[in-house]
Amino acid sequence: AQSVTQPDIHITVSEGASLELRCNYSYGATPYLFWYVQSPGQGLQLLLKYFSGDTLVQGIKGFEAEFKRSQSSFNLRKPSVHWSDAAEYFCAVGANDYKLSFGAGTTVTVRA
Amino acid sequence: EAGVAQSPRYKIIEKRQSVAFWCNPISGHATLYWYQQILGQGPKLLIQFQNNGVVDDSQLPKDRFSAERLKGVDSTLKIQPAKLEDSAVYLCASSLSTGGAFYGYTFGSGTRLTVV
Numbered sequence: 001a002q003s004v005t006q007p008d009i010h011i012t013v014s015e016g017a018s019l020e021l022r023c024n025y026s027y028g029a030t031p032y033l034f035w036y037v038q039s040p041g042q043g044l045q046l047l048l049k050y051f052s053g054d055t056l057v058q059g060i061k062g063f064e065a066e067f068k069r070s071q072s073s074f075n076l077r078k079p080s081v082h083w084s085d086a087a088e089y090f091c092a093v094g095a096n097d098y099k100l101s102f103g104a105g106t107t108v109t110v111r112a
Numbered sequence: 113e114a115g116v117a118q119s120p121r122y123k124i125i126e127k128r129q130s131v132a133f134w135c136n137p138i139s140g141h142a143t144l145y146w147y148q149q150i151l152g153q154g155p156k157l158l159i160q161f162q163n164n165g166v167v168d169d170s171q172l173p174k175d176r177f178s179a180e181r182l183k184g185v186d187s188t189l190k191i192q193p194a195k196l197e198d199s200a201v202y203l204c205a206s207s208l209s210t211g212g213a214f215y216g217y218t219f220g221s222g223t224r225l226t227v228v
Contacts, residue, residue: 003156004226034216043116043203044155045194090154098143098207100217102154 002027002093006103013081021076021106023091032094033074035065038105039087047089050074061085086110101109114138116220118204124226130192133223136185143167146179146189146201156202161187194227198223201225203214 005024013019025031032051036044048059055067065076074091088107092100117136125131137144142163147155158177160167164184172179176195181187191198201224205217 032216036219041221041224043221044205044217046216046218049216092154094216097168099145099157099160104152104154104155 002031002095003104004091004093004101005090006091008030008105008106010107010109010110011070012111013047014074017099019076019078019081019085019087019108021089021091021108023074023076023103024072025091025093026072027093027095028050029095030069033065033067034094034100035059035063035076036090036092036094036102037061037087038050038090044090081108083110083112116204116206116218118202118220118223120223120224121221122224124228125194127227130183130190130195131194131225132190133202133225135187135189135202135204135205135220137187137204138208138218141206141208141218142184142189143207144181145205146187147205149201149203149222151200158189180213186190194225196227199225199227 003026013107030045033038035047038044048057050067057065063078088105089108090105091103144161146158149155158172159169159179161181166183179189201222204220205220207217
């Protein structure tokens with residue numbers, strides 16, 4: 001079965017600074033990889049996804065993620081954070097059974 | 113396109129009472145999922161439907177939870193009787209997953225259940 005680890009529970013970053021959120025997955029074959037964002041009281045919104053091909057994936061809101069098979073990682077990055085990026089971020093891995101397994105999430109706080 | 117609709121948004125009940133949540137997926141999405149998200153944790157799959165059939169309910173506490181998707185469209189998740197540890201956000205999601213392709217989920221806004 002697939003699984004996801006997000007090592008950072010909470011990250012605080014200054015507005016305008018860069019952000020990187022870590023994600024490590026466990027799966028025997030090539031995974032489907034996703035990043036979702038959840039603002040308080042809201043459902044999960046898809047930021048980006050990786051299925052195959054180019055290992056650097058561009059998403060919405062200026063986010064990107066890089067798939068590194070050798071490290072079993074799919075880290076999320078943003079060059080310059082805005083206050084509105086404060087939210088909880090979830091990495092998820094999917095398999096051919098069309099189910100997603102989520103990490104525990106990373107809460108991002110943006111300070112002025 | 114309309115998103116995944118869920119109702120109610122919030123529900124507060126006493127333990128041992130029953131509660132039901134409703135979900136209407138995106139039109140044309142054959143696969144529907146119910147997830148439980150406990151505060152501070154990632155979502156955990158409870159049940160997966162493909163059309164009106166159950167694909168996976170291995171994580172559903174069947175002694176108290178039940179779910180149905182009778183006509184292959186909307187779905188209802190029920191808890192009876194509720195326990196304090198059922199306090200969580202219940203998320204419904206749907207996906208267009210045909211022909212071996214998987215495009216990820218579209219989530220509803222969730223129902224926040226508080227059991228007191």
